[in-house]
Amino acid sequence: MATVSVCQYYPGGFSFENCKRNALLEADINKLGFSSPAARKTGTTICGVVYKDGVVLGADTRATEGMIVADKNCSKIHYISPNIYCCGAGTAADTEMTTQIISSNLELHSLSTGRLPRVATANRMLKQMLFRYQGYIGAALVLGGVDCNGPHLYSIYPHGSTDKLPYVTMGSGSLAAMAVFEDRYRPNMEEEEAKRLVRDAIAAGIFNDLGSGSNIDLCVITKGKVDYLRPHDVANKKGVKTGSYRYKHGTTGVLTKTVTPLNLEVVEESVQTMDTS
């Protein structure tokens, strides 16, 4: 036997077998004039703000694939633990999988310690994972929650750096949202004022950035209670058609009409009861 395909089992995880092939294909495809498929991104506006009793997270709901809107109403605020939620910008699959893995790890950790998980734990786990992959996992996250030490808000960049701040924005519409925050943020706001501020910041991102659009989702986290408002505000309603474009009966004239009966015999009849309980 000249060649052996598998001599021992290799551990799981990422497989780099196709990288060389992909690099060659990339070079050849450009010569032929085609373009390689683009990953679905969430060109996004996400933001968060700390107010008197907790944290308000906000996000838009558009997912893009190059120049096309792939999902008009996608959910960008992901569940991490009962008191911690995370908004994700960047490659949609990366944010989804990263937040799910961290959510599972936090659940196991909190079962092992017997306590409610802390936001700093989630932050540390996320930054260590993102640094391990050196920015190849394109996930920019806004992590917020309330734990035993009060409300916390972190922003996490794809290469693994984090910032702990009272108000953060991420994504392609982050500049528009940050402009609103810088103008109207004050420490220790009330809940209604904080919700209005986040709503206006996301709206600024939606209307001024092509990568963000559709509705505004909000998530209000306080000690012991989480309000997931989806959608909080339908900023972009689809237009209603003003007229009916159906043709009236008789528009097409009938010239001839032939009827061919199909003679079918009933061969067998059986009744199957369905369990619809």
Place this chain on the structure above:
Amino acid sequence: MNTRGLRSQLKDSVPVTGLCPQAGPYGVQDSLRRGFSSVKNELLPSHPLELSEKNFQLNQDKMNFNTLRNIQGLHAPLKLQMEYRAARQIQRLPFLPSSNLALDTLRGADDTIGFEDILNDPIQSEMMGDPHIMTEYKLGVL
């Protein structure tokens, strides 16, 4: 008595296709399986993360053992490494995937989930190695 065969029973490293002629089972170079014509080019990584991911577990362990040595003295990592070596030997037959439960528990990885559990799970691998070839490889007869 084939002493080389006995030593190779502790095989836990993948042979690297080097530039010097690799002696095969009969003492001459094995050009069909190793060396120039070998398909898998292990000298150049195809992705910047490939090398760091391949050695990630090793590097983590090294770092942890170094820290432990600095804090608690030489005996602690030595004892732990002895336990690791013992746990690594609890394996099923070469062509059956082992769960490595003892090793995972020692490392503290029994209550964490990472990409190695979700992607390319060896238990759900679609390729199965030929049992004879894999046993021969493990014993160094191949």
